[in-house]
Amino acid sequence: MKQKPIKGLEKYAKQWVALDKNKTKIVAHGKSLEEVSKKVDREKVIFMAVPPLVPYCP
Secondary structure (H helix, E strand, C coil): CCCCCCCCHHHHCCCEEEEECCCCCEEEEECCHHHHHHHCCHHHEEEEECCCCCCCCC
């Protein structure tokens, strides 16, 4: 099964996000993993670092 892109992820460039178990919705975000983990139940989310956005020019 192919994973669909997460909508709105580009707003969180250079931040950490917590995704629901289905990896479809952002439930929390912050500048550090520690900040995000304090906002959510660690057993029910998946943490992800969002890389900086880099413009693409062919």
